[in-house]
Structures are given as C-alpha cells and as structure tokens.
Amino acid sequence: MTSGTIYGVGLGPGDPDLMTVKAHRLLTGAKHVAFFRKAGRSGRARQIVEGMLPTGVIEFAMEYPVTTEIPLTDPRYNEVLSEFYAKCTAHLRELALAGEDVVVLCEGDPFFYGSFMHLYTRLKDDVAVDVVPAITGMSAAWTATGAPITWGDDVLSVLMGTLDKETLTKRMLDADAIVVMKIGRHLDKVRDALRTAGKYDRAWIVQYAAMEGQTVQKLADLEGKVTPYFSIVIVHGEGRRP
Amino acid sequence: MTSGTIYGVGLGPGDPDLMTVKAHRLLTGAKHVAFFRKAGRSGRARQIVEGMLPTGVIEFAMEYPVTTEIPLTDPRYNEVLSEFYAKCTAHLRELALAGEDVVVLCEGDPFFYGSFMHLYTRLKDDVAVDVVPAITGMSAAWTATGAPITWGDDVLSVLMGTLDKETLTKRMLDADAIVVMKIGRHLDKVRDALRTAGKYDRAWIVQYAAMEGQTVQKLADLEGKVTPYFSIVIVHGEGRRP
Numbered sequence: 001m002t003s004g005t006i007y008g009v010g011l012g013p014g015d016p017d018l019m020t021v022k023a024h025r026l027l028t029g030a031k032h033v034a035f036f037r038k039a040g041r042s043g044r045a046r047q048i049v050e051g052m053l054p055t056g057v058i059e060f061a062m063e064y065p066v067t068t069e070i071p072l073t074d075p076r077y078n079e080v081l082s083e084f085y086a087k088c089t090a091h092l093r094e095l096a097l098a099g100e101d102v103v104v105l106c107e108g109d110p111f112f113y114g115s116f117m118h119l120y121t122r123l124k125d126d127v128a129v130d131v132v133p134a135i136t137g138m139s140a141a142w143t144a145t146g147a148p149i150t151w152g153d154d155v156l157s158v159l160m161g162t163l164d165k166e167t168l169t170k171r172m173l174d175a176d177a178i179v180v181m182k183i184g185r186h187l188d189k190v191r192d193a194l195r196t197a198g199k200y201d202r203a204w205i206v207q208y209a210a211m212e213g214q215t216v217q218k219l220a221d222l223e224g225k226v227t228p229y230f231s232i233v234i235v236h237g238e239g240r241r242p
Numbered sequence: 243m244t245s246g247t248i249y250g251v252g253l254g255p256g257d258p259d260l261m262t263v264k265a266h267r268l269l270t271g272a273k274h275v276a277f278f279r280k281a282g283r284s285g286r287a288r289q290i291v292e293g294m295l296p297t298g299v300i301e302f303a304m305e306y307p308v309t310t311e312i313p314l315t316d317p318r319y320n321e322v323l324s325e326f327y328a329k330c331t332a333h334l335r336e337l338a339l340a341g342e343d344v345v346v347l348c349e350g351d352p353f354f355y356g357s358f359m360h361l362y363t364r365l366k367d368d369v370a371v372d373v374v375p376a377i378t379g380m381s382a383a384w385t386a387t388g389a390p391i392t393w394g395d396d397v398l399s400v401l402m403g404t405l406d407k408e409t410l411t412k413r414m415l416d417a418d419a420i421v422v423m424k425i426g427r428h429l430d431k432v433r434d435a436l437r438t439a440g441k442y443d444r445a446w447i448v449q450y451a452a453m454e455g456q457t458v459q460k461l462a463d464l465e466g467k468v469t470p471y472f473s474i475v476i477v478h479g480e481g482r483r484p
Contacts, residue, residue: 017264018375020254054247074481081484109381110390117390118483124388133260133377133385133452139351143375146366148352148359153405155413158398171397174416210375240314241360242323 003127004096007103008110008120010134011048014211018135019048026103026132027052032095034060034088035105036115039184044229045105060102062088070163081118089122096127109134113160113181138179140210141232152176152240161186161233171198177237184228191219194235203235246338250352250362250449252376253290256453260377261290268345268374269294274337276302276330277347278357285419286471287347302344304330305339314404331364338369351376355402355423360477380421382452383474392419394482395462403475407435414439419479426470433461433468 009026012018027033027049035041043061045173053059065084094104110116110131120123123129138158142149150156157175159168161183172178172193180190183205194200203219206231219233251268254260261269269291270276279285285303295301307326312319337344348466352358353372360380365371380400382393401410401418403425414420414435422432425447436442445461461475 012262013375013442018262020260020262020377022259074256077322085484109377109385111392112381112390113392113394114390117393120390121483125397131385131388133255133381135262135351135375135377139354139375139378142350142353144374146373148354148362149374150353150355150400151359152355153402154355155402155405155409156400157417158392160395160397163394163397167397171416174413175399207313228382241363242320242327 002098004099004101005130006092006096006119006123007101008106008116008129008131009103010106010109010114010132011045012135013108013137013140013209014044015140016048016052018076018140020132020134022132023134024052026190027105028054028115028152030054030057030101030103031062032058032100032102033105034062034092036062036103038066038232039063039065045107047115049105067087085118085122089119092119093123093126096123102194104134106134107137109136112136113238135210137209137230138181138232141179141206142236144206144209144214144216145204145234145236146216147236149179149234150239154237154239156237161190163225165189167195168193169196170236172199175235176239178203178233178235180233183226183231187226190233194233199235202235204236205231206234207231243341245344245368246341246360247372248334248365249343249356250348250358250371250373251345252348252351252356252374252448253287254377255287255350255379255382255451256290257382258290258294260382260452261385262374262376264374265376266280266294269347270296272296272345273342274300274302274342274344275347276304276344278306280305281305287349290349291347299345302333310323327360327364331361334361335365335368338365348376349379351378352448354378367414377452379451379472380423380474380476383421383448384476384478386448386451386458387446387476387478388458389478391421391476392481396479396481403432407431407438410435411438414441414477417477420445420475420477422475425468425473425475429468429473432475436461436475441477444477446478447473448476449473
C-alpha cells in the first residue's frame with residue numbers, strides 16, 4: 001500500500017479569495033482535514049474554509065491544551081505542548097501510513113511563525129509532507145495600509161511584541177521598515193519602544209487584515225485595546241525611489 | 243462614464259499554482275494587461291501567465307530604458323527611470339479614465355520591493371487602484387529549504403545584497419533569521435558578511451524558488467555564480483519551540 005501525504009496548506013491571511021489555486025484545489029478535494037483550535041472555539045483556520053470543504057470530509061480538531069494559562073517561561077508549558085504535538089502527530093502519521101492524504105489547515109504561511117511547524121518537524125522523517133506556502137498576515141496588513149512596505153535597499157525587520165522593550169527598541173532603531181506581530185497585551189510596550197526609536201508617528205496598526213472587520217489607522221489614533229491575535233503594527237520604509 | 247480600475251496583481255513566486263484565486267480570476271478575465279520587461283526579453287511576469295490570458299487581450303509591455311548600465315548613484319538613473327514611470331502611468335491613467343480595467347502583472351508581492359509601487363504612487367490619487375497581495379519570493383525560498391524560517395520570538399531581517407558590507411554584517415549579527423535578496427554581483431560580499439557575523443555555516447541559497455530549475459543548497463557548497471534576479475539566501479531562526 002502507498003502511504004498518503006500530509007499537506008501543510010497555508011490559507012493566507014483570511015480572505016478565501018487570497019488563497020492559492022493549489023490550496024483551493026486541495027481543500028475542495030480533501031477527504032481528511034486537520035486544524036488547530038482553542039478548546040470551545042471553532043478555530044480560525046477552520047472558519048476560513050467554512051462552506052468550502054466537500055460533503056463527508058473527516059475533520060480532526062487539534063485542541064490546544066493550554067495557551068496563556070501557563071507562562072512561556074514555565075518548563076511545564078513546553079512539556080504540555082510537546083505532549084500535545086506528539087499526540088496530534090501520532091494520529092496524522094497513522095492516517096498517512098494507512099494510505100490517507102490529510103490537509104492540515106494553516107493560517108498565514110505555514111513556515112512563518114506557524115503552529116504547523118511543530119507537526120512538520122515531528123512528521124517529516126516518517127511520511128511525505130508537502131508544505132504549501134501562502135500570503136502572510138503581514139503582507140495583507142501592509143497592503144491594507146495602501147502604501148508599499150519596502151523600497152530600494154530598505155531593511156525590513158519583523159518583530160514579536162513578546163520581546164523585551166530594549167530589544168524591540170534596538171531592532172526598531174536599526175530597521176527601515178518594521179512589522180510587529182503578537183501585540184495583544186504588549187501594546188503599551190510596543191508603543192514605548194516605537195517612541196524611543198523615534199518611529200511612533202510613522203506607525204500604523206492594522207486589525208483583522210484581509211478579514212471581516214478590517215481596520216487600518218495610525219497607531220497614535222488608536223484608543224483602547226487591540227484584538228490579541230490579529231493586530232499588526234506597520235512602519236513603512238522610506239528608501240530610494242525614482 | 244465610470245472610470246476603470248488599475249489592478250496591481252501579485253502573481254507570487256512563479257509557479258502558477260501558487261497564484262491566488264483572485265489573481266487567477268482577474269488574469270483569465272482581463273481585457274488589458276500591462277507588465278514590465280527588459281528590452282529584448284519576454285518579461286518574467288508575462289512568462290508566468292503564459293497560456294492563461296484570454297484570446298484578444300491587449301498587452302502593454304513597459305520596457306525598462308535602463309537597469310544596470312547607469313550606476314544607482316548617478317542622478318541620471320533616477321531621471322531616466324522617473325520619466326519612464328511617468329510615461330507608463332500616463333497610458334494606464336488614460337485607459338482607466340476611458341473606463342477600461344487594466345491588470346498589471348507583478349512578480350511576487352506588489353508592495354514588497356516591487357516595481358509596481360512606482361506606478362501606484364503616481365496613479366492612486368487619480369484613478370481607482372486595487373492591489374492584490376501575493377506570496378513573496380522569500381516565502382517560496384524558505385519553503386523550498388524544507389525548514390521553517392522563524393519560531394517563537396525570532397527576529398527576521400530582510401536585507402538587500404546591495405547594502406554595504408558593514409551594514410549587512412551588523413544586521414546579520416542582530417537578527418535570528420535572515421533573508422538576503424538582490425544578491426547577483428554581490429555574492430562575495432554577502433558571503434563575507436555572513437562569515438563575519440558567524441552565520442555562514444547556517445546559510446542556504448535557493449535559486450529559482452517555485453520556478454522551473456529550482457535549486458536548494460548550503461551556501462558553503464555553492465560553486466560559481468548565481469542567477470542575478472532569482473537567488474535568495476536564507477538563514478533559519480532557531481527560536482523557542484516545544
């Protein structure tokens with residue numbers, strides 16, 4: 001019997017129209033799909049493909065045992081997640097070895113800060129894994145601002161809001177164009193770092209880029225909190241242009 | 243009469259299967275397409291869509307008057323290019339004001355170091371412009387390496403090989419994950435900078451990512467020259483992972 005393939009399919013930023021032709025074909029022909037979600041939620045990746053999966057598709061929801069309840073620095077965080085990924089992987093491996101193809105639904109681009117990577121590294125030596133790249137959330141965010149992110153020789157740095165303020169500030173100072181993701185509870189720190197780096201007035205915040213409810217505004221004009229998972233800060237490069 | 247729309251359509255890295263559903267629909271229904279090319283060449287963006295355009299489509303080839311003949315630092319470079327973009331824009335504006343939609347074919351993602359940006363900034367205040375994001379060449383490159391580019395809090399820096407060696411080295415030292423584009427004649431400098439930053443042994447080079455003739459190898463194993471336009475250096479992040 002021939003083994004099946006695990007497809008790590010990037011769905012892009014959210015708008016199904018921004019999915020690749022390949023992702024669309026794999027999805028609409030899938031017999032098995034798998035996706036991550038928080039317990040009690042429908043799952044963002046699964047939401048994107050709502051109405052697109054064929055009748056009778058077999059769904060495997062991989063429910064995170066923990067997200068923010070245990071601090072990242074606690075060794076238990078890694079243990080619990082590692083066990084979880086091993087369990088998910090075991091099921092996917094079993095399906096592939098039984099000859100089944102499985103489409104794993106991934107938000108954004110699978111190899112760019114994605115959860116699929118944790119399955120990929122555990123599966124790639126045992127079964128065929130095909131990773132389908134996709135438009136990143138940051139591409140959707142800079143497109144939404146209506147201005148190019150990088151010109152000429154601009155240096156683009158992609159930063160996580162979870163970094164400490166000193167690192168954020170230094171990297172912001174050194175970059176021409178900046179993307180900050182994973183903002184959520186770190187918004188005040190990100191604002192402070194941008195101010196110290198002298199780039200606060202040029203910063204934009206895009207929420208729900210290429211999704212329903214997309215908002216685009218200067219960060220300085222933002223009042224209140226941001227959506228924890230779908231907020232991206234953008235500072236455009238100002239490089240060479242004729 | 244209603245004005246038409248200029249669509250800046252990202253085609254992605256090259257494989258038509260990695261084009262978005264939206265790009266595919268706009269292309270296959272286009273009455274007018276426009277694209278950049280070097281004089282005497284068919285044009286990379288135009289090649290990607292070969293066989294996909296409808297019969298009778300009207301093509302507007304925008305031929306660069308100069309690329310590497312005049313040094314970037316020579317003021318004439320900017321003058322010549324600026325005049326060229328103004329001429330291209332005038333034609334596109336005329337079409338749109340006459341009620342025609344035009345699909346401008348863009349390699350990669352239009353707002354990420356793309357040539358379309360030079361048309362966009364000159365058109366956006368006069369006519370409707372719709373920018374369709376796409377998979378970047380760098381996404382295709384890191385996917386081709388078979389390893390995720392960024393994990394956890396990794397800082398990703400995107401650098402151009404055209405930067406001076408000191409800047410390249412500093413930015414390489416400070417980043418966890420690195421992408422270097424526009425390598426071509428700058429290959430030796432990029433190698434030197436990676437060595438000084440202590441990251442040479444972790445560097446990969448991908449040529450023609452997601453195109454015919456794709457190659458993936460450790461940079462240390464590369465002999466000879468690289469393809470000037472479709473070479474991307476990748477250094478993977480090694481951040482937190484359970």
